[in-house]
Amino acid sequence: MATVSLQHIEKIYPAAEGGKKKKKKEPEKKNNLKVTEQGVVAVDDFNLEIADQEFIVLVGPSGCGKSTTLRMVAGLEEITNGDLYIDGKRMNGVESKDRDISMVFQNYALYPHLTVRQNLEFPLKLRKMPKAEMDKRVEHAADILGITQYLDRKPKALSGGQRQRVAIGRAIVREPKVLLMDEPLSNLDAKLRNQMRAEIIKLHQQIKTTFIYVTHDQTEAMTLGDRIVIMKDGVIQQVGTPQEVYDHPINTFVAGFIGVPQMNFYDGSLIRQGDQYSVSVGEAVIPLSAEKSARLAEKGISEGSVTVGIRPEHISLAEAPGRMLEGTVDVSEMMGASIHLHVSTMGCDSIIVVPTLNLQSGMDVSIGARIHFTFAGNAVHVFDRESGENLELD
C-alpha cells in the first residue's frame, strides 16, 4: 500500500568493463536502443506516478526496458540517473530487502530444497515474526491461493500453475507495500494463463496493494491493468487506461501493439472541407466523425498524405461494390465466434474480423474470393505518415 514515483529514471549499461556482457546481449539483438558515450541506454527518461493500490502494467516487446524498469524498482538493478520514491521516500541505493517490496519471477524462483510452507515462511522468518502470526499469515495466503493441501510438498512435486501460486503466495505473505510481477504467467499454458489472470485480478481486489506487472502480452495488459504503460526501445510511448490506449493510440506503434489481431494500416490521404475531414484509401473516401473532425480542426491539421489505421474488428464486409476497398482472401481462420480473414488489398495485407453471426448467407469468404469492405468514420485513426504520431492527439 504505497505510491510509487519514478522521476526521470534512466538505465545505462556502460560499454566497457562489467557492462560488456550486457552490451553484447542487448544492443545487438535489441536494435534501436539509444547508444551514448556512457553506453547503451536501456531505459530513457522514464516518468511515472503510480497511485496507492493501483495496478500498473508495463507492456512492450522484448528488449523494450520494461523488466529493467521493474528490476530498478525492486533494487536488483542500479538506477543510473533519476529518482525513485516509494511512499515518498527516495529509494535509490536502498537495498531490496529494505524497500518493503516483493516480487514474483517468471521462472517462479522457489527454493527447491524447502517445502511450500517453508518457502512461504522464509520472508517472515527473516523478519523474526512470532510463530503464531507466521502460521496465520501462511494459512491465509495458502487459503487465498488454494494451495493449502500442498503446504508440505516440495516444489518439484507441484505443477507449473501450483508453483506459480506458491511464488505469488511467498510474495503476498509479507503484505508488502508494492508487489512486483515479472511476466509471472509466461511459463503457463494458455488455459492456465487465463485462469491465473482472473485470479490475479481477484487477488488485487483482496489484498489491496500497489501492483506493478510486466508482460509482453497485450491481452494480459488490457485485462489486468488499471493503467497500462506501453514501452519501446527504453522509452514510454503512452500511459493510459486500457480503453484509452485502445481508443486513442498515440502512434502507430501503440496502435499496432494494442489490440488483437493488430490494427491494419493503409497509405491514404486526408481531405479537408471546412471543418469536415475525410480520409481516402484507394477508391474509398470515408468521412470522419464530427468528433474526430473537430479534434483535427482544433489542431489545424491540413490536407496531406497520412497513414490510416483501422482495427480488424471495425471493418465490415459489404456486398455491393462501390466506393469501397476490395481485396482477395488469402487465409481464412475460423475462430468460432468470428472468422479472421487475411486479405491482400492495395499491395498490403489486412486482417478483417467477421463475427460469424453477422456473416450474411451466400457471402463468399473462402480462400481466393474477392470481397469488398468498408469502415465507419468514427473508427478511423489518422497518423502522420512520417512520424507515425496520431494527428488527433497532442
Place this chain on the structure above:
Amino acid sequence: MNKKYKNTVGPRRAAAYIVLIILTFFCLIWFYVLFINTTQSNSALKYGFTAVPGNYLFKNMYNLFHGPTPVLQGMLNSFIIAALSAVLCTYFSTMTAYAIHAYSFKGKKAIFTFILAIMMIPTQVTALGFIRLMNTMRLNDSFIPLIIPSIAAPITFFYMKQYMDSNLPGSLIEAARIDGAGEFRIFNSIVIPLMKPAIAVQGIFTFVASWNNYFIPNLILSDKMKKTLPIMIAELRGSDWKTFDMGQVYAMITFAIFPVIIVYLILSKYIIGGVTAGGVKE
C-alpha cells in the same frame, strides 16, 4: 527384425561385457590381494602371493595395535586433518565461487584467471618455501599448516563455479534478496543446500586427498603422537629387519582404508541429481 538385431548387436555387446569384466577385475583384484595379504604371516608373504586366505588376520591386527606405532592416535590425527580440510575447503571454495558467480565487480575476470593459474603450480614447487614459512611462524609440528591452506583450493573452486553456472539460477538469489535475506544468510540457507551434490563430491575428493597425503605432513610433523597414518605406514615399512613385519603393514593399510570407505558411503548419498529440480522453470 529381431534376428537382425541379435546378429548385429550381440557380438558387440558380448565384447563390451568382456572388456568391462576385465577392467572391473583389474580394479578390484588389488583389494582382494590386500585382504588376502592381511591374513598372511610375514614369512608366508615372503614366498609370494597365494589366493587362499591365511589365518594370521587376528595375529597381524594384534601385533599392529600392540606394537610401538600409535595406530589409533595416527588414525585420529588423520581424521581430524582430513575432516577439517574437507569442511573448510568445500565451504570456502563454494564461497569464493559464489562471489565470482553472483557479484559483478571490477577485476572479477582477472581474479578468476589468477585462481585458475594457481591450479597449474604443483605442490612440490612451493613446498620448500612453505616449510620455511611454517618454521618462521613456529607452526611446524602442528596440524594448522595441514588444515588451513586447504581453504585455498583452486580445483575445488573451479568445480563449484562450473556447477553454479549450470545449477544455481540467479533468480533464486534475487528472490532471497527481495525476501529480506542478507548475503551470508543467502549463502548459508539457499546456496549451500543447493550445492550439496557438488559439496559431497568435492568433500570426498578433499578428504581422500588429505587422508592419503604423505608429502607435506611428513615435512611438517615430527612428534610421534602427531603423525598421520600414511607416515606411520611408511615408517612401518622402513623399520629394520628385526621388527619388519609385512603382515602388519598390510593390516595397517586395510585398517587405513576403512574410514575413507565410510566417509564415501556417508557423503555419496548426497551425490544425487535433482536437488534444484522444481525451483525454477528451465
